[in-house]
Every structure is written in C-alpha cells, then in structure tokens.
Amino acid sequence: MEVYRSDKNIPWAPHPSAQGVKIKSLISKKEHGLDVTCMLVFVPAGNEVPEHIHDNQDDILYPLKRKAIMWVDGTGSSSLEPGVIVRVPKGKKHKITEITKDLLIYDVFSPSIM
Numbered sequence: 001m002e003v004y005r006s007d008k009n010i011p012w013a014p015h016p017s018a019q020g021v022k023i024k025s026l027i028s029k030k031e032h033g034l035d036v037t038c039m040l041v042f043v044p045a046g047n048e049v050p051e052h053i054h055d056n057q058d059d060i061l062y063p064l065k066r067k068a069i070m071w072v073d074g075t076g077s078s079s080l081e082p083g084v085i086v087r088v089p090k091g092k093k094h095k096i097t098e099i100t101k102d103l104l105i106y107d108v109f110s111p112s113i114m
Contacts, residue, residue: 002032007040020047029112037109042102043068049096057109059088065104069097080105 007024015021020043025031027038037057043049051071061070067081073093080086080096080103088094096103 012042015041015049017052018043018047018049020044021049023107025114028114030114035111037112037114039107039109040064041105041107043096043099043105045099045101045103047099051093051095053093054088054090054109054113056090057111057113058090059094060108060110061086061088062106062108063103064106066099066101068099068103071095071097 005026007026010024010026012022012024015023022042024040024042025037026040027034027036029035029037061080062085063080063082065082067079069077070080070086071077071094072086072088078084078086
C-alpha cells in the first residue's frame with residue numbers, strides 16, 4: 001500500500017469534457033481502492049470548464065493558484081480563489097469561467113468518479 005506519493009511522478013491527462021484543461025489523478029478508487037477521487041485540475045488562461053453536472057458525486061473544489069468565477073445552479077456566481085472552498089452538491093449544474101491567468105485547483109469527488 002502506497003502511503004506517500006509525489007504529484008511530480010503523476011502525469012497530466014486531458015480532462016474528459018473540457019477542451020484544453022488537464023487533470024492529474026492523485027487518489028482514485030481504481031488505483032487505491034478508496035471511494036474518493038482527489039485530483040489536480042489545471043485550466044489554462046482563456047479556457048473554461050463548461051456547464052456540467054455530476055449526478056452521483058459531491059464536488060469539492062479548493063483553488064491553489066489564481067482565481068476565476070464559479071457558477072453553481074441555484075446559488076449563482078462567486079469568486080473562486082485561494083482560501084475559498086466550494087462544495088457542489090451532486091446533481092447541481094456548475095461551471096468555471098473568467099480565467100485570465102492559469103488556474104490550479106485541488107478537486108475532490110465523493111464518492112469516487114474514477
């Protein structure tokens with residue numbers, strides 16, 4: 001069982017639905033047998049994460065670098081920036097826009113998506 005892991009040894013992969021966005025899977029059900037997914041999400045300046053929904057997972061976002069605008073259906077828009085934690089309940093539409101500088105997010109899904 002791997003207890004310590006460096007993200008430097010984990011490759012970036014294309015985001016499955018957001019063009020130009022990359023993800024780095026840190027913890028997953030497939031690799032670690034845990035019912036949670038933890039990943040880094042890299043959104044280059046000028047890109048966005050389009051409106052989407054996770055039917056079965058809560059999505060918890062914690063930005064590490066830069067800021068953007070996060071919209072969650074029923075709640076509206078708010079600044080997504082370091083020090084702000086956003087929990088998107090399962091079944092809620094959401095998106096990330098207005099990314100003027102490269103954005104890095106620590107993203108947790110419960111239960112696991114991978």
